[in-house]
Amino acid sequence: MTQAEIKLCSLLLQEHFGEIVEKIGVHLIRTGSQPIRVIVHDTRTSLDQVKKALCVLIQHNLVIYQVHRRGMVEYEAQCSRVLRMLRYPRYIYTAKTLYNDTGELIVEELLLNGKMTMSALVKKVADRLTETMEDGKTMDYAEVSCTFVRLADTHFVQRCPLVHATENSDPGPPPPAPTLVINEKDMFLVPKLSLIGKGKRRRSSEDDATGEPKAKRPKHTTDNKEPIPDDGIYWQANLDRFHQHFRDQAIVSAVANRMDQTSSEIVRTMLRMSEVTTPSSAPFTQPLSSNEIFRSLPVGYNISKQVLDQYLTLLADDPLEFVGKSGDSGGGMYIINLHKALGSLATASLESVVQERFGSRCARIFRLVLQKKHLEQKQVEDFAMIPAKEAKDMLYKMLSENFISLQEIPKTPDHAPSRTFYLYTVNILSAARMLLHRCYKSIANLIERRQFETKENKRLLEKSQRVEAIIASMQATGAEAAQLQEIEEMITAPERQQLETLKHNVNKLDASEIQVDETIFLLESYIESTMKRQ
């Protein structure tokens, strides 16, 4: 784990789970697998707090445990999983686009709580949906269950590994930690539950600001008496499936940008057909015949078979090589080169970064070196048609930032510099790694800046919150407009201006984080795909 990643993990954990969890989590990420006693000793926190923190981290799938020799349990943190927390809003939005509000809330609850049973999840989502509906209407459990089943069928949610049930009673003491196993076939199997009920609306009278501490409020006692039918079967969000979806989206939009809408629809159809047949880490999809594609095109698209064939030929001949032709049977067998597509997307990100950072002439040189693979300095100047001095300057600038690297080819065995060729080349994998590292740093900077801005204006924010609370309570009890006006004037005009600026800045920083995360996704997918092939 690089320092930048650890820093980013620390910031994310702190923002979402508090400082204690952050301390334990970062310690585990730094030092690897450790038993609890060592953690307590090294982080100098009390045993209770370490236990609480570990429970939270395990609940959210950020830490896994293993029983080692002599019965010791060791805990290991998963740095990459912590970094996924940046992407939660994107996952939720995707669920919304695919399965509407119900799906959105299901995925949101799963992500916020780590793991949940189906019954608890359905109940909670139904309650939340009922809140947003008009008075008198409630959300039926059956509808929520239906959406949940659809999510499970398309693999967006999966079962967590189950406690291994030992058939014969063990004579010895129970193991210190359960071993969890999951059967491949059962991963998306929805238990047969008959959840009958409707969402409950929280009574507004109970939420009155009487200052009663929340812990004293009586819980709903009616539900606790019934035994939970699917006890022990927990569900979690299947992030890999979401990533597959994002990857497909990126490929389709790339094709749409490069060619036209129809070709992107064709590619989308091909990807949809390969969803279940191709594992997500395969370099290319299973071959699909042109006839199959024609049959599976969406209903609204009525293009003739010849037009489809023409489009497919065009796509296969494209230098980007997103689509490849693997055979001629069935009207032509076509595949989608997933690995090449990811490579092109990563390269495009690199080019874009060079262009925005160094200018379009540098980008020209960069694309040139990419295309020709290895070039001498003189050749760069000639091909790019840029004067020598500027070309040297740009090359060195890019070299210093590690977008371009030098390859030496000695003429003589003593490697004398005057008798060696120095060739400029772009090593996409290492440049991608470098850019990924920079992205992590950028996001860490963005989060820090946002926290700094919020802290600077903390007093003002608190004041505005108080005023809002006063206004809200006064409106609830029915006050005149004049009084409300007076209370609103408690915040002066320059303060309001300051608040506006703060809000604008924080929004901008947040939006930037989301944008950088998209780049991170592309680069990580490419690096992962390359690593798997080696």
Added chain:
Amino acid sequence: MVPFSHSHLLLLTVRLMTYSVLTQCLAHYFFMVFLTGSLNSEAPSTMASRGGGRGQGRGRGQLTFNTEAVGIGKGDALPPSTLQPSPLFPPLEFYPVPLPSGEEGEYVLALKQELRGAMRQLPYFIRPAVPKRDWRRLPRELRIRVRKLQKDRSTILVPKRPPKTTEYKEETIQKLETLEKKEEELTSEEDEEKEEEEKEEEEEEEYDEEEHEEETDYIMSYFDNGEDFGGDSDDHMDEAIY
């Protein structure tokens, strides 16, 4: 064993340093070469006298690489050397591209901020515990937060300078009390965690007392036991004192 050659050193500097510092490194390189002696061969120590500190004018200034290839022509002035570390925020040459705006972007942004807020309220957010204080050594009045309540209240009362009817003031004070308690709950959650239940109950009792006392017709400051005497006079500074 490959002898450590100057060419390697130069390449290393070319690769690692930025262009502006490159020249400085070149200057360093020349300096080092000057120090170590001959440029073209590794002279053993016994031959030091023959090799001398320098090539004695013969091989002086000869380098193993082609200066033109690097970019320093004959007779060209070297670029100015850097005298200070590079600035913390280097000047931005190109303005960054605007962020994508639109319905999707705004929705995801709102989601992000909402999630952040929501996660703070969940039970998974563990707040740091209050450090244990030894109550035997501290005055009893510090443990119960009567003093804190009064102090906080007086700061909120300051904006309510314009005269209003006493009943209205009562109402607002009540509302402020409740909001204060909510706020204090929040701040107490942030600053100190209510771990012990006795502490919770004790504070609750205090709340009840305050509320109970609130139902009288008199303002709380009527029963002022003189603790806030000094403090109050500061608050009334903007009003004329007759």
